[in-house]
Amino acid sequence: MPVNDPADAPMTRHRWPALLAIALIVGGVALAFGWIAGWLTPGRLTPQRFTNAIESGNGQIYRGYRRAHAKGVCVAGYFEGNGQGVALSSARLFAPVRTPFAGRLSIAGGSPYGLDGKARVRSMALELNSDDGQQWRMAMNSFPFFGVSTVSAFYEQTRANTPDPATGKPDPAKQAAFLRAHPEFARFASWAKSAPWSTSWANTTFNGVNAFRFINARGDVRNVRWSMQPQAAFAAMTAEQRAAADGNFLSEDLQARLARAPLRWDMVVTLAQPGDPTADPAQPWPEDRQHVTVGTVVIESSTPQANGACRDINYDPLVLPTGVQGSDDPILAARSAVYSVSFNRREHDIASGKADTAVGKTAAPEARP
Amino acid sequence: MNDLHPARLAPRHFNLTARVLHWSMALAILAMLFVGIGMVTSLSLRPTLVSLHRPLGIAILLLAIVRLVNRLRHRPPPLPADLPRVQVLAAKASHWLLYALMFAMPLIGWSMLSAGGYPVTMFKGFNLPPIVPHDATVYAALRGAHTWLALLLFATVLLHLAAALFHAWVRRDEVFPSMARGASPTPASAAPEPAGVSPRDSGDNDADS
Ligand code: HEM
Numbered sequence: 135m136p137v138n139d140p141a142d143a144p145m146t147r148h149r150w151p152a153l154l155a156i157a158l159i160v161g162g163v164a165l166a167f168g169w170i171a172g173w174l175t176p177g178r179l180t181p182q183r184f185t186n187a188i189e190s191g192n193g194q195i196y197r198g199y200r201r202a203h204a205k206g207v208c209v210a211g212y213f214e215g216n217g218q219g220v221a222l223s224s225a226r227l228f229a230p231v232r233t234p235f236a237g238r239l240s241i242a243g244g245s246p247y248g249l250d251g252k253a254r255v256r257s258m259a260l261e262l263n264s265d266d267g268q269q270w271r272m273a274m275n276s277f278p279f280f281g282v283s284t285v286s287a288f289y290e291q292t293r294a295n296t297p298d299p300a301t302g303k304p305d306p307a308k309q310a311a312f313l314r315a316h317p318e319f320a321r322f323a324s325w326a327k328s329a330p331w332s333t334s335w336a337n338t339t340f341n342g343v344n345a346f347r348f349i350n351a352r353g354d355v356r357n358v359r360w361s362m363q364p365q366a367a368f369a370a371m372t373a374e375q376r377a378a379a380d381g382n383f384l385s386e387d388l389q390a391r392l393a394r395a396p397l398r399w400d401m402v403v404t405l406a407q408p409g410d411p412t413a414d415p416a417q418p419w420p421e422d423r424q425h426v427t428v429g430t431v432v433i434e435s436s437t438p439q440a441n442g443a444c445r446d447i448n449y450d451p452l453v454l455p456t457g458v459q460g461s462d463d464p465i466l467a468a469r470s471a472v473y474s475v476s477f478n479r480r481e482h483d484i485a486s487g488k489a490d491t492a493v494g495k496t497a498a499p500e501a502r503p
Numbered sequence: 504m505n506d507l508h509p510a511r512l513a514p515r516h517f518n519l520t521a522r523v524l525h526w527s528m529a530l531a532i533l534a535m536l537f538v539g540i541g542m543v544t545s546l547s548l549r550p551t552l553v554s555l556h557r558p559l560g561i562a563i564l565l566l567a568i569v570r571l572v573n574r575l576r577h578r579p580p581p582l583p584a585d586l587p588r589v590q591v592l593a594a595k596a597s598h599w600l601l602y603a604l605m606f607a608m609p610l611i612g613w614s615m616l617s618a619g620g621y622p623v624t625m626f627k628g629f630n631l632p633p634i635v636p637h638d639a640t641v642y643a644a645l646r647g648a649h650t651w652l653a654l655l656l657f658a659t660v661l662l663h664l665a666a667a668l669f670h671a672w673v674r675r676d677e678v679f680p681s682m683a684r685g686a687s688p689t690p691a692s693a694a695p696e697p698a699g700v701s702p703r704d705s706g707d708n709d710a711d712s
């Protein structure tokens with residue numbers, strides 16, 4: 135090293151402006167990071183804050199369980215394509231092959247002890263692993279359309295339905311305010327009130343609700359939605375029957391049916407016409423849209439979720455194979471973000487030993503409202 | 504590794520490979536930190552950002568391998584002789600910490616997705632294989648590590664940036680130029696070298712890169 139001391143002169147002359155500039159640059163980068171992280175904007179709705187709201191709405195945190203659709207069972211089986219989907223999407227499972235899945239049937243609601251007879255919404259989730267190494271995850275509900283059109287509206291709905299600590303029940307004034315602010319919710323409310331209840335998961339239709347894009351081998355893009363329509367005959371359940379039914383009748387019924395034979399649903403794809411809304415899951419497409427049956431979901435077995443394969447799966451609806459893409463539906467992106475937070479929290483609960491019931495180490499209490 | 508060069512032949516600049524890797528990776532790592540924190544706090548941008556985050560993170564892992572090999576094979580320029588001992592220590596420690604995190608972050612990202620049961624998608628149709636078993640406890644540990652080591656990486660990057668600018672603007676020594684540019688054939692006309700630096704740039708090891 136040559137002996138030179140370039141530092142001397144500048145150190146004494148212009149130290150402060152340079153130090154100030156450095157502090158501003160470094161501080162600016164740190165601030166930008168903190169701003170993006172949401173640390174400076176406590177009012178901004180983030181996936182973490184949305185999940186907090188869901189947890190408050192549940193009345194308590196059920197450790198190790200999904201923060202929504204907490205109660206369910208793992209199922210396994212396969213999807214068998216009939217070849218009709220190949221013209222619509224290059225996804226491997228539409229070929230006439232069997233694609234195994236790890237699935238889950240559940241009821242909506244944040245409590246793992248919810249009563250099956252009171253759960254208006256039932257669900258089916260699938261993680262399909264095709265032989266080309268790709269995966270398709272779906273999470274579908276028994277409602278045919280979503281209640282609201284935007285993420286912030288669903289947040290407001292969650293807040294309005296949160297039990298008031300004083301009464302243990304949601305505040306009717308807040309619920310009324312939500313309904314006034316979101317007239318679009320009326321369609322969902324009327325479905326919830328009037329749609330008949332079926333007797334089983336096996337005779338329930340599960341709908342993808344959000345719009346997706348199918349891309350075929352030629353590159354043609356189509357906007358679609360899909361439903362899993364049961365091959366088991368529909369049988370309605372009256373309010374009295376539901377009130378009298380066992381709190382776990384869905385899983386009991388499932389086991390009884392599976393002991394006899396596998397359960398089947400047709401996957402029916404609805405093709406949008408130009409102009410049909412893709413960004414609004416609250417708006418169903420007209421009835422006369424073309425439907426294509428592309429294959430069959432076959433459930434062969436079930437396992438309790440405490441030790442089943444589905445427990446540690448995040449059914450993020452945006453884990454998609456080639457040939458399928460998410461649409462511009464903002465609810466879809468929000469689901470992906472919130473499910474990840476819910477998944478992280480429940481896996482963390484399990485890892486830190488706080489989730490003995492969820493992993494089957496201690497027995498679950500009786501089902502309760 | 505340093506024994507190959509007698510001290511007087513010590514390079515005064517990082518070689519071209521090192522400089523190109525340094526600046527491109529600096530940009531990529533800073534982008535990864537911002538994309539990472541942005542995607543986990545956004546209700547709308549996650550799908551887009553996460554599909555950028557995964558392949559860019561793996562690209563950083565590959566570049567880090569090339570960079571480490573280059574670093575071990577080519578002697579870096581020495582720090583200024585008059586740099587206080589603590590600063591020398593801080594510089595060396597932070598540089599090795601940066602190397603460690605350049606490897607750790609992508610490897611944790613990859614193994615965390617494996618442990619979470621997620622496909623490790625680089626682009627549609629191409630997934631990396633899982634490198635750890637699908638397991639809740641392993642996932643939770645790795646997921647936590649990805650956050651905390653990302654914050655440590657960000658803090659180290661900020662310190663590194665502050666130190667680099669301190670060398671450039673306050674000490675005005677040869678540290679910043681050693682990464683900013685190569686040996687100049689006509690040093691007199693090059694960007695302002697502090698007075699008194701002899702033009703002994705011949706030690707730059709671009710030649711053997
Ligand atoms: C912004 C709107 C929504 C939010 C915030 C939300 C939130 C959640 C959360 C936190 C979970 C638990 C995730 C986990 O821990 O794995 C969940 C599960 C689920 N959601 Fe949503 N959800 C939304 C919209 C929808 C829609 C539109 C559907 C219907 C298609 C749906 C269907 C399901 C199903 C079926 C599950 C259970 C999946 C399983 O069995 O793991 N969700 N949701």
Ligand code: HEM
Pocket residue numbers: 474475478532535536537538539540543553556557558559560561563605608609610611612613616623646649650653654656
């Ligand atoms: C230089 C490399 C990397 C850096 C600096 C980095 C940085 C980050 C940061 C800052 C976050 C947000 C953390 C939080 O808020 O908790 C994050 C999240 C994430 N990173 Fe990375 N990451 C890197 C590599 C990777 C790689 C290679 C993968 C996968 C192949 C990956 C997958 C993810 C995923 C999936 C998340 C979101 C997880 C969640 O939402 O739960 N990262 N990363």
